[in-house]
Amino acid sequence: MLVFDRPATIRRPASSLLLLACAALTAATASAQDLPTQTISDAGTIDRVVIYPTSAAVTRVIHQDLAQGLWIVRVTNLPAGVNGAQLQAKVRSGDAPNPSGPRLLGVEFEETPGIEFAGSKEGIDLAERLKEARRRLEFTKQDQAQLATRSAHIDQVSARITANATADGGTAKADPAKAIEGLAWVNAEKMRVIEMSRTLAQREDAVTKEIAVLEQTMAQQGSAGRTQRTAVVKIAAPQATPLDLDLTYMVPKASWAPAYSIRAAGDRSGATIEYDAMIAQRTGEEWKDVRVSLSTADPVRAAQPSEVEPVYVDIEQPMYAGVPGDSSGMVGGMEMGEEKYKDQAKFRRAGKPGRSRGPGGGGMGTGGAYGSAGEPGAADDNDGEQGAVLEQLARAASVSEAGIAASFELPRRISVPSDGTRSQRTRIASFEPDAKFVYAAQPLVTDSVFLRGDLTNASAFQLLPGTAQVFMGGDFIGETAMPSVAPKSDFKVFFGPDRAVRATREVMSKVTGAAGLFGGSIATTWNYRIKLDNGTGRDIAVELLDRRAVSRNEKVEIKIADLSSPLSKDALYAAGPQKTGILRWDISVPASARGPAALPVTWTVQATRAKDIEITALPD
Numbered sequence: 001m002l003v004f005d006r007p008a009t010i011r012r013p014a015s016s017l018l019l020l021a022c023a024a025l026t027a028a029t030a031s032a033q034d035l036p037t038q039t040i041s042d043a044g045t046i047d048r049v050v051i052y053p054t055s056a057a058v059t060r061v062i063h064q065d066l067a068q069g070l071w072i073v074r075v076t077n078l079p080a081g082v083n084g085a086q087l088q089a090k091v092r093s094g095d096a097p098n099p100s101g102p103r104l105l106g107v108e109f110e111e112t113p114g115i116e117f118a119g120s121k122e123g124i125d126l127a128e129r130l131k132e133a134r135r136r137l138e139f140t141k142q143d144q145a146q147l148a149t150r151s152a153h154i155d156q157v158s159a160r161i162t163a164n165a166t167a168d169g170g171t172a173k174a175d176p177a178k179a180i181e182g183l184a185w186v187n188a189e190k191m192r193v194i195e196m197s198r199t200l201a202q203r204e205d206a207v208t209k210e211i212a213v214l215e216q217t218m219a220q221q222g223s224a225g226r227t228q229r230t231a232v233v234k235i236a237a238p239q240a241t242p243l244d245l246d247l248t249y250m251v252p253k254a255s256w257a258p259a260y261s262i263r264a265a266g267d268r269s270g271a272t273i274e275y276d277a278m279i280a281q282r283t284g285e286e287w288k289d290v291r292v293s294l295s296t297a298d299p300v301r302a303a304q305p306s307e308v309e310p311v312y313v314d315i316e317q318p319m320y321a322g323v324p325g326d327s328s329g330m331v332g333g334m335e336m337g338e339e340k341y342k343d344q345a346k347f348r349r350a351g352k353p354g355r356s357r358g359p360g361g362g363g364m365g366t367g368g369a370y371g372s373a374g375e376p377g378a379a380d381d382n383d384g385e386q387g388a389v390l391e392q393l394a395r396a397a398s399v400s401e402a403g404i405a406a407s408f409e410l411p412r413r414i415s416v417p418s419d420g421t422r423s424q425r426t427r428i429a430s431f432e433p434d435a436k437f438v439y440a441a442q443p444l445v446t447d448s449v450f451l452r453g454d455l456t457n458a459s460a461f462q463l464l465p466g467t468a469q470v471f472m473g474g475d476f477i478g479e480t481a482m483p484s485v486a487p488k489s490d491f492k493v494f495f496g497p498d499r500a501v502r503a504t505r506e507v508m509s510k511v512t513g514a515a516g517l518f519g520g521s522i523a524t525t526w527n528y529r530i531k532l533d534n535g536t537g538r539d540i541a542v543e544l545l546d547r548r549a550v551s552r553n554e555k556v557e558i559k560i561a562d563l564s565s566p567l568s569k570d571a572l573y574a575a576g577p578q579k580t581g582i583l584r585w586d587i588s589v590p591a592s593a594r595g596p597a598a599l600p601v602t603w604t605v606q607a608t609r610a611k612d613i614e615i616t617a618l619p620d
Helices: 014-034 121-163 176-223 327-347 383-394 571-575
Strands: 037-041 045-051 055-066 069-075 088-092 103-112 228-237 241-252 254-264 271-281 287-295 398-402 405-409 414-416 424-431 434-441 448-456 466-472 475-482 490-515 521-534 540-547 556-561 582-589 599-610
Touching: 045 254, 055 069, 055 254, 069 241, 088 103, 088 228, 121 176, 228 241, 254 448, 254 475, 271 287, 271 414, 271 448, 414 424, 434 490, 466 490, 475 490, 490 540, 521 540, 521 582, 582 599
Parallel strands: 037 069, 045 287, 254 466, 434 540
Antiparallel strands: 045 055, 055 241, 069 228, 088 241, 103 228, 254 271, 271 424, 287 405, 287 414, 398 405, 434 448, 448 490, 466 475, 490 521, 521 599, 540 582, 556 599
16 A cells, blocks of 8 residues: 655656746737727816926826726827827726726827818818808898988988978978878888897997907918827726726926015004916816916926036147148148047047936825815805805915925816916915014115015915015005015015105214324214104114225224114124125114104214325215
C-alpha cells in the first residue's frame, strides 16, 4: 500500500509555461477586440468654470445610461480655442467606490472640417428667414405708399368742403350742416390714417432691426471656421449603469480682475471693503447658470523659471581681412577667420532647453457650497426657508489655497455671456478691515491735510492688485490703486483732503554768519514753524512730515535743534526715512486748535561749513 504525505506536483518546463501565458493573453485580446463598441454623441452642459487671469478651465457634464459593453462618448461642439492637449475626463461614481461602475479608458481630441455654413441646415434656415423679413419690409413700404395716397385724397375732399365748390365750377350756397358733417368725416379719416401710419412705422422699425440681426448673424457664422472639435472618451461598462462624466478643457479669451469699493464711515468709526470681480469672456460659449471659481494661478506661464546659463571668456583673436585686389590676402583672411571660428566652436553656448508647460490647475471642487438649498429659482412658500436660501446666495466666496495660488469659489451660480466688450461685476466678499484713521499733513507741498485710513486685512482673502473706488460717508472721493495685501497685512488708503483741517508752513528766520572758534566756520540757521488748524470739532491725530538737509561730506555738518515736539518714535520711520532727513511728528491736535489758537510746531536747522569751501544750494 502506497501512502503520500502530500499531493504530487507536476513540473512543467519553463518554455511550456511561457507558451500557456501567451496563449491566454492572445485569447483575452481577441475576446476584447470581439466586443462591439457603441457610440453616443452628447454636447453636455457647461456646469463649472474656473477662471484664471487670462484663460479658463471649462467643465461640461454628461449624463447617460449605458448598457453593458464598450462605449465611445463623443462630446461635440467644443469651442475654437480649446487646447486638445489639455483635455481631462473624469467618471464620477458617487461617495462610495462602485466596483461595477463605468471605467474611463482614455480621452482623445478630434478635429474635422465641416461643411460650409451657406450649405448647412442652419445657413439655409437663416437665409430663408432673411428673405422672408425683406419681403415683409417691402410689403410694409407698399402699405405706407398706399396710405400716403389715401391721405392726399382726404386732403382734397377737405379742400372742396371748405370751398363749397360745385361740379360746374360755380359756388353753391353755403350749407353749414353739410359742411360740419363733411369736416367730421375728414377728421375721423385723418385720425385713422395717423394710427395706421404709426402702426406701419413700428412694423418697419421692427423688421429693419430683425434684418440687421439676421445679416450680422450670417456674416459672423459665414466667416467663422466650420471645423468640428470633439472629445472622444472611451468608457468600459462592466454592467448596465448610469454614467456621470466630467470633461474639462482649457480655453483662452477669458479673464477676471479684482475691483474694490472702500467705504469709510462718516464718523471715522470704521470702514468696509467690497471685494468684487470683473469677469469677461469671448470664448464663443455661453456660460449659463454655472458654478464659478476665480483662481489667481496663471496656467499660460511656465511652471518653472528659465535656467541660468554659463558665460565663457577668452582672449580676443583679431580677424584679418584680405586687402582688396590681393587674392592671396583674401584667401588667407578667410582661412584665418575659419580657423578662429573652429577654435571657438568648443565654447559655443548650448541651445536653451525647451520650456515645459503644464496643463495648469485650479480647484473645481463639488463641495457643499452648491447644494440644492443654494440653487436659484427654488420655490418655497416658507419665508424662513426662502430667507436661508437668500442668505446662502449672498454670503462671501469660500477661499482655498494650493501652493502659491488662491481660489475663490462663488456661493451662487452666475451667467456670463460670450461678449468680451462688456465686463460683468460680481461680488466675492464684503468685510470690515481693522481701521485707524489719521490725518497726513505735508505743508512743504500743500496746505491741504488728507485723511488716511491705516487698514489691516482682517479677512481670509488675498487682496490682489487692482483699482479701488473710495467713498467717504456717502460721497465718492475718487479712485486709487490697490496693492497686493495678504491676510493680516497692513495697507493705507487716502480718503481725500479734509477742508476743515489746514497746515501752513513758514520760515521764521534765516541767518548766515561766522561760527566756531575764532570764526573759522560759516553757519546758516533756519527757524521753521508749522501751524495746524483743526476745524473738525473733535480731537484728531496728525502725521506731520517735513525735511532737513543731509550732508554727504564730512566738512559740512547739518543738525536739528529746539524741537517744540519730539519726532516720531515709530521703529520703521527711525530705521529708514529719518536717516534720509525726513522729519515726522505724530501729533494729537485738540479741537480747540482753531484760528489764532492753531497748534504750532517749531524747530531749528543749522548748516555749518568751513570758510574755504562752497556748498550746493539749500532750499528753505
